[in-house]
Amino acid sequence: MSRGDRVDLAFKRLSDEGRAGLVTFITAGDPDLETSQNLMEGLADSGADIIELGMPFSDPMADGPAIQAANLRALANGASLRRTLDMVARFRRSNDQTPVILMGYFNPIYQYGPTRFVTDAVESGVDGLILVDLPPEEDDELCDPARTAGLHWVRLVTPTSDEKRLKSVLKNASGFVYYVSIAGITGTRSASVSAVGDAVARLRSHTGLPIAVGFGINTPEQVHDTVEVADGAVVGSAIIREIEKNLDETGAARPELLENVSSLVRTLAEGARN
Amino acid sequence: MTPPTASTEPLESYRSGPDERGHFGIFGGRFVAETLMPLILDLERAYDAARQSPDFQRDFDYFATHYTGRPSPLYFASSLTESLGGAKIYFKRDELNHTGSHKINNTLGQILLAKRMGKSRIIAETGAGQHGVATATVCALFDLPCVVYMGATDIERQAPNVFRMKLLGAEVVPVTSGTGTLKDAMNEALRDWVANVEDTFYIIGTVAGPHPYPAMVRDFQSVIGREAKQQIEQAEGRLPDTLVACIGGGSNAMGLFHPFLDDPVGIIGVEAGGLGLQTEQHAASLTGGRPGVLHGNRTYLLQNEDGQIIDAHSISAGLDYPGIGPEHAWLHDHGRVDYVSVTDSEALEAFQLCCRTEGIIPALEPAHALAHVAKIAPEMDKDQIIVMNLCGRGDKDIFTVADVLGVEI
Numbered sequence: 001m002s003r004g005d006r007v008d009l010a011f012k013r014l015s016d017e018g019r020a021g022l023v024t025f026i027t028a029g030d031p032d033l034e035t036s037q038n039l040m041e042g043l044a045d046s047g048a049d050i051i052e053l054g055m056p057f058s059d060p061m062a063d064g065p066a067i068q069a070a071n072l073r074a075l076a077n078g079a080s081l082r083r084t085l086d087m088v089a090r091f092r093r094s095n096d097q098t099p100v101i102l103m104g105y106f107n108p109i110y111q112y113g114p115t116r117f118v119t120d121a122v123e124s125g126v127d128g129l130i131l132v133d134l135p136p137e138e139d140d141e142l143c144d145p146a147r148t149a150g151l152h153w154v155r156l157v158t159p160t161s162d163e164k165r166l167k168s169v170l171k172n173a174s175g176f177v178y179y180v181s182i183a184g185i186t187g188t189r190s191a192s193v194s195a196v197g198d199a200v201a202r203l204r205s206h207t208g209l210p211i212a213v214g215f216g217i218n219t220p221e222q223v224h225d226t227v228e229v230a231d232g233a234v235v236g237s238a239i240i241r242e243i244e245k246n247l248d249e250t251g252a253a254r255p256e257l258l259e260n261v262s263s264l265v266r267t268l269a270e271g272a273r274n
Numbered sequence: 275m276t277p278p279t280a281s282t283e284p285l286e287s288y289r290s291g292p293d294e295r296g297h298f299g300i301f302g303g304r305f306v307a308e309t310l311m312p313l314i315l316d317l318e319r320a321y322d323a324a325r326q327s328p329d330f331q332r333d334f335d336y337f338a339t340h341y342t343g344r345p346s347p348l349y350f351a352s353s354l355t356e357s358l359g360g361a362k363i364y365f366k367r368d369e370l371n372h373t374g375s376h377k378i379n380n381t382l383g384q385i386l387l388a389k390r391m392g393k394s395r396i397i398a399e400t401g402a403g404q405h406g407v408a409t410a411t412v413c414a415l416f417d418l419p420c421v422v423y424m425g426a427t428d429i430e431r432q433a434p435n436v437f438r439m440k441l442l443g444a445e446v447v448p449v450t451s452g453t454g455t456l457k458d459a460m461n462e463a464l465r466d467w468v469a470n471v472e473d474t475f476y477i478i479g480t481v482a483g484p485h486p487y488p489a490m491v492r493d494f495q496s497v498i499g500r501e502a503k504q505q506i507e508q509a510e511g512r513l514p515d516t517l518v519a520c521i522g523g524g525s526n527a528m529g530l531f532h533p534f535l536d537d538p539v540g541i542i543g544v545e546a547g548g549l550g551l552q553t554e555q556h557a558a559s560l561t562g563g564r565p566g567v568l569h570g571n572r573t574y575l576l577q578n579e580d581g582q583i584i585d586a587h588s589i590s591a592g593l594d595y596p597g598i599g600p601e602h603a604w605l606h607d608h609g610r611v612d613y614v615s616v617t618d619s620e621a622l623e624a625f626q627l628c629c630r631t632e633g634i635i636p637a638l639e640p641a642h643a644l645a646h647v648a649k650i651a652p653e654m655d656k657d658q659i660i661v662m663n664l665c666g667r668g669d670k671d672i673f674t675v676a677d678v679l680g681v682e683i
Contacts (some may be wrong), residue, residue: 058582059457059568061464062307068451080580106305107567111581133305133567137295158309160471165312183309184469 006099006127007152007175010049011210011231020227021049022272023212024265025103025236027070028053028087029079031243035253036074039243039261040091044098046262047269050212052130052234055084055104062132064187066237069244073251081108081117085124092125101154101175103130106141114142118149128152128175136168143172152176157203159183159195166206176210176232179203181217187237190216197229220271227272235268288535288610291601296485299607301600304484306570309468318486320391325493330386337382338497341415342372344379346498348505348661353631361515361654363647365664366502366530369636375666376498376526377408381477383494385412388475395474396420399463401428401456401522402592402639403435404666405479410444420444423462426454428591435670453585456522456595460569480523481599484570488599495529502661503533510659516540516650519663520642521613522557522593524602526665535610543602544646546588547615557586558615559598560606573600589618589674590638592666620645622678625668637666638674 152175214234246257400406413420452458519527548556
């Protein structure tokens with residue numbers, strides 16, 4: 001099977017089942033490497049159709065307080081880009097189906113070396129990339145080598161993307177398109193259902209790619225409302241906050257953390273199914 | 275590891291950058307979230323139009339003259355020259371500007387642009403508080419609401435500037451994420467901007483950030499170098515031998531350097547060496563860092579192997595930044611400007627030297643430049659000339675200095 005196909009197959013499966021997908025986000029290594037590995041496996045088992053795995057960065061400029069804290073927890077406990085790839089490789093030993101999309105900022109990859117990174121990412125079983133701070137203007141940095149290596153390049157489209165902008169944003173997009181439903185950072189406010197509906201409809205007239213919507217989606221009801229119009233709903237900060245709630249005073253994972261996160265993801269997945 | 279593409283080929287001109295994509299060689303660029311891209315492109319168009327507009331230039335010059343008090347004097351520091359016993363030392367006295375530093379040159383330019391673009395809300399980041407004060411000042415002048423992000427650590431060590439901003443009507447938002455210094459304040463300002471794209475103009479305080487900021491801030495600050503060039507011609511009938519300026523992000527330095535880049539003049543940028551380059555407790559991104567991507571541009575950064583940004587350290591809050599403007603990174607790789615560093619204690623010594631010999635209390639930032647001047651002037655001939663940018667006054671720093679000297683005030 002050629003790489004990158006996991007994403008296409010996942011959306012095909014969803015379409016065959018007549019439903020939309022749940023995309024879940026966690027930060028690799030949060031709160032610690034081992035718990036994070038178990039969380040990743042738990043997400044897939046609890047109904048996540050696609051996993052977005054955050055590559056930890058010291059200065060996550062597009063993220064709100066919850067994901068900022070997750071990044072710092074992960075880094076404090078030894079996370080790194082190499083270990084993020086290792087996490088995916090380990091995940092692939094038991095799961096060859098759920099697509100894994102790495103999401104983050106460019107500097108760690110730039111230091112790792114973009115060419116070496118895309119090779120290692122493919123080898124580890126990564127399916128695609130979302131880079132917050134690489135707009136189309138900087139495509140030669142990573143988008144081009146990533147697509148050549150067979151990775152999907154998932155583009156972020158925002159409420160500020162006007163018609164003219166959409167053309168350049170969608171040009172090198174593949175796998176699916178991630179519509180950021182608010183102008184803002186993660187985990188803060190939510191867009192209205194109708195605004196999202198209008199934006200997705202407009203987006204569909206420009207692309208045949210599946211469209212996932214994220215930012216500000218916290219509850220099964222919001223997931224449900226989102227998948228009425230989109231092909232997938234992305235939940236990030238709500239899961240991160242559940243992780244945070246299940247840490248003890250020293251910041252270590254409580255024994256019930258995994259089960260509590262899984263149970264949240266199960267209710268979110270139901271939102272995507274009904 | 276991606277190696278820096280160093281080039282030693284001399285260029286025909288060092289004043290032609292950036293290219294149309296905002297790159298100075300490999301440095302610069304527009305590494306921002308998609309939400310901001312349409313805005314950045316708008317800003318670029320608006321700035322291009324403004325700088326070609328006689329009206330805009332007229333307004334800028336008017337406020338520079340009548341509000342800021344330009345031109346700032348080029349002062350021959352005779353006592354200091356005598357006490358160091360070498361080259362003639364001139365101070366470009368941008369500490370005499372309204373608000374006490376060079377920062378107002380840039381905030382005036384940017385707020386005039388914000389007005390032209392019809393923006394109704396201003397945000398800024400600040401380290402030492404000088405840029406915050408300069409932004410709050412022009413917001414008061416032009417009656418625009420102003421939010422300044424400032425690291426909690428910096429708020430503590432720059433209390434007088436915090437109060438100044440508040441008096442001027444700005445809201446000062448403490449930033450506790452990260453280490454609560456300038457880098458975190460800039461992250462937070464960017465987060466605010468992403469969430470308020472419609473009405474908000476972000477006044478960046480230094481020659482960093484996504485294109486067009488590095489070029490735009492440089493252009494507004496270049497008034498320093500243009501004046502200095504005229505003034506030294508008048509005073510000495512020739513160009514100086516050496517220019518010296520301190521560098522955090524590098525706006526005062528770029529302002530002084532840029533008009534001289536194609537002239538036969540030695541140019542030295544002085545980074546903050548903190549406790550020493552061997553300690554990791556410093557802010558010398560060029561001498562102690564390597565190329566990376568942060569805050570919208572590629573430049574030299576203090577970072578670990580994994581590309582995580584390392585916190586800078588300097589006694590001077592205004593130099594306490596783990597990056598540097600991309601044009602400096604480019605000039606460094608081309609060897610056109612020499613970049614050196616000065617430690618906290620050397621800067622502190624120069625601070626006191628300036629007070630005693632010239633009766634001028636400098637900010638801790640230009641005290642770094644002065645410490646280097648004190649090193650090189652005695653080695654130079656008496657007919658050689660150094661021009662140093664005295665870019666800020668030291669009133670804001672007296673508490674920090676008293677604290678280090680063990681004096682209670």
